[in-house]
Amino acid sequence: MLRGSVRFYCLGLLVLQIGCAPLVEADFSDVEVTRPDVPVPAAPISAPSSVTFTFSFDSTKLGANPSLAAQSQVAEVKLHRLDLTAKGGVVDWSFIQTFHALAFVPMRNVSSPTATVRQVEIADYVRNGAVLSGTTFSVPLPEPVDLLPLVRPRSSEYRKIIVVANLGGQMPAVDWTVDVLMSISVKLKE
Secondary structure: OEEEOOOOHHHHHHHHHHOOOOOOOEEEEEEEEEEEEEEEOOOOOOOOEEEEEEEEEEHHHHOOOOOHHHHOOEEEEEEEEEEEEEEOOOOOOOOEEEEEEEEEOOEOOOOOHHHOOOEEEEEEEEOOOOOOOOOEEEOOOOOOEEOHHHHOOOOOEOOEEEEEEEEEEOOOOOOEEEEEEEEEEEEEOO
């Protein structure tokens, strides 16, 4: 689900999709991208280990467009918040030692980060003493993450962003799910 908290959000996206220049400069400070029930596999062993999960979303909602003129109207796309809410029997994040996340734009017919031209590191968290509690993990982002390169697809790329996340620690021994919430700002220029 994608929600914009600014009233002219739909107008800005419509302008981008048809390839016209926007009439005014616009700033959408709170676009939420959500992905419910993302599956996370059980730990492969009962000792500390890591598991990887992925999710994707349509980048056209953030301004990605096959028209280079329309793409040039997107001045800034920043990730400000990434929240993971554990579900499926996981009641807290105390098992987490590390969390790494990478976003990329896949090439057509290939969905591996090694085959991409552009990728962005979203998070590189290592626990430094404090144990996480509660079902929601607000991933520490030292500063907003620049996603602009990911919303400027070439003709050989999909207009989609794939996020690959790796969790490390004493992982749950059962399959579980996580709800993902990303808070993103989009700035359009005249």
